[in-house]
Amino acid sequence: MRFAPVAAALSLFLATTASVTSAGEQAPAPRAAMLIAQGQASLEAGETQAAIDAFEAALVVDPGYTPIFLHLAEAARREGLQGKAIRYYRETLARDPGNFAAISGEGAALVEKGALEKAQRNLARLQSLCGENCPETVALQATIAAGPPARLAVEAAGDGTASN
Numbered sequence: 001m002r003f004a005p006v007a008a009a010l011s012l013f014l015a016t017t018a019s020v021t022s023a024g025e026q027a028p029a030p031r032a033a034m035l036i037a038q039g040q041a042s043l044e045a046g047e048t049q050a051a052i053d054a055f056e057a058a059l060v061v062d063p064g065y066t067p068i069f070l071h072l073a074e075a076a077r078r079e080g081l082q083g084k085a086i087r088y089y090r091e092t093l094a095r096d097p098g099n100f101a102a103i104s105g106e107g108a109a110l111v112e113k114g115a116l117e118k119a120q121r122n123l124a125r126l127q128s129l130c131g132e133n134c135p136e137t138v139a140l141q142a143t144i145a146a147g148p149p150a151r152l153a154v155e156a157a158g159d160g161t162a163s164n
Contacts, residue, residue, distance in 0.1 A: 026064070035061060058071075069095075089105050110122065120144065
């Protein structure tokens, strides 16, 4: 009798752990998988809006499949919508806090937006989670080293010299 509460708590913990673990490894719904493939093909062809449309449709079909947010983020970055991409990366991280691709992608989008200090925080987080030689860490280091895009430097110089 005195072991019943402990046994109940343990079984609840194991059931929760098992459901969380299996949820992270699920495959997308078949229709969502087709839409994701269509979106990837559009993205590779340079048709970012068609890719975004396909990825958003896949999200409607299977809202529980977290990797769709990574695809949406990549498409948004290519479209020049870094703020939107960061939102998608953060949604991925809310669902899967240890997702290295989302941490790295968010850092790269932050660099593209000119927020190098915030990108450095993402880099430090990646280094602590997956190490110095992790592909995501190396990619983010290279992006930070390259600095923000040239258009940001031109805009910043234009802001400082403009007289109205």
